[in-house]
Amino acid sequence: MLHALQEAANCHGDRLALLSADRLPDVQLDFDRFGLDTSPFFDFSPRKDLGFSARSLLIVASPSKAATLKLHGVGGSMKDVAIPAGYVDFENAEERIHGYLGALLHKEGFSLKSAPRLPRKAIAAHAGLGRYGRNNTILVSGMGSFLTLNLFFSDLPADGALFEPFARAECCEGCHLCIKNCPTGALSEQSELVEIGRCLTWLNEQGGEFPAWVEPSWHNALIGCTKCQFCCPQNSQFLSEMLTIELDEAESEALLGGKASEELLKKLGMDPFYAAVFRRNLAALRGQ
Ligand code: SF4
Numbered sequence: 001m002l003h004a005l006q007e008a009a010n011c012h013g014d015r016l017a018l019l020s021a022d023r024l025p026d027v028q029l030d031f032d033r034f035g036l037d038t039s040p041f042f043d044f045s046p047r048k049d050l051g052f053s054a055r056s057l058l059i060v061a062s063p064s065k066a067a068t069l070k071l072h073g074v075g076g077s078m079k080d081v082a083i084p085a086g087y088v089d090f091e092n093a094e095e096r097i098h099g100y101l102g103a104l105l106h107k108e109g110f111s112l113k114s115a116p117r118l119p120r121k122a123i124a125a126h127a128g129l130g131r132y133g134r135n136n137t138i139l140v141s142g143m144g145s146f147l148t149l150n151l152f153f154s155d156l157p158a159d160g161a162l163f164e165p166f167a168r169a170e171c172c173e174g175c176h177l178c179i180k181n182c183p184t185g186a187l188s189e190q191s192e193l194v195e196i197g198r199c200l201t202w203l204n205e206q207g208g209e210f211p212a213w214v215e216p217s218w219h220n221a222l223i224g225c226t227k228c229q230f231c232c233p234q235n236s237q238f239l240s241e242m243l244t245i246e247l248d249e250a251e252s253e254a255l256l257g258g259k260a261s262e263e264l265l266k267k268l269g270m271d272p273f274y275a276a277v278f279r280r281n282l283a284a285l286r287g288q
C-alpha cells in the first residue's frame with residue numbers, strides 16, 4: 001500500500017513518506033534533547049478524537065512557489081512585496097492532497113485525517129522524506145526547500161516505514177551561504193538549530209511590536225523571510241518561477257486590515273492566522 005501511495009503522490013508532483021505513530025515519543029525526544037518546550041505548539045499525546053486508531057503518519061512534501069504580491073491602493077501607490085515559498089497555497093495543498101490520498105485509502109478501508117499539531121519538519125526528516133539544511137528548512141530532492149509539508153494520521157499499518165537518524169543534508173557540506181545571508185545572526189556555525197527568538201520568520205508571524213534590536217533594513221517579506229532560502233543553491237532553479245499575485249485596491253485594504261474574506265484567503269491559499277499581522281509587517285517594510 002505504501003508503494004501505491006508514493007506512486008499517487010509522485011503522479012501529483014508530491015513526495016510521500018510514512019512514519020509509525022509509535023515513534024512519536026522518539027520524535028518528541030529530539031526536542032527534549034535541546035531543552036525545547038514544545039507544549040504551546042505541538043501535542044504529542046495520543047489522539048482520541050480521530051474516529052480511528054492512528055497507526056501511521058503520512059508526511060507529504062508538495063512543491064510551493066515563492067510569490068510577489070502586488071498590492072494596489074496602499075498609501076496611494078502600488079507596493080510589491082515578497083512572500084517566501086510555503087505560504088501561498090499552504091491551505092490548498094493540504095485539501096488537494098487529502099483528496100487524492102483519502103480516496104485511495106478509503107477504497108482499501110483506511111482513514112486519513114489532518115495532523116496539524118505535530119512537528120512536520122522533524123517527522124519529514126525521520127521518515128526519510130528530506131534532510132535538514134543548515135538553515136533549518138527541510139530539503140527534499142527536486143524541491144529544495146520550496147515546499148509545503150502536509151501531515152496526516154491514518155490507521156494504515158506502518159509497514160515499510162523508516163525512522164532515520166538526524167543527519168544534515170550533504171549539500172550543506174562546505175556551504176555557509178545561509179549563515180552569511182541571515183540578517184539577524186539567527187544561524188551560526190556553532191549551533192545545529194536556528195536561534196528562534198532572533199529569526200524574522202518567528203518574529204513577524206507573531207503579533208505585537210518588533211524588538212528594538214531588529215534593524216528596519218532587515219525586513220524583506222510581507223510574512224516570513226526570504227534571505228536564507230533565496231541564497232541557497234538548492235533553490236536557485238525555482239527563483240525564476242515566482243508567482244505574481246495582484247490584489248485590487250479593495251482586496252489589498254481588506255488583507256492589510258485583517259479583514260480578508262474567505263474568498264480572498266482562498267485565492268492566496270494562506271493560513272487565515274496570518275491575516276492579523278500583514279498591516280504591521282507592511283509598515284515595517286515601508287519604514288526602510
Ligand atoms: S545555503 Fe548552503 S548550507 Fe545553507 S541550507 Fe543551502 S546548501 Fe545548506
Ligand code: SF4
Pocket residue numbers: 135181182183184185186187194198199200201224225226227228229
Ligand atoms: S528566516 Fe531569515 S532571520 Fe530566520 S534564519 Fe533564515 S535568514 Fe535568518
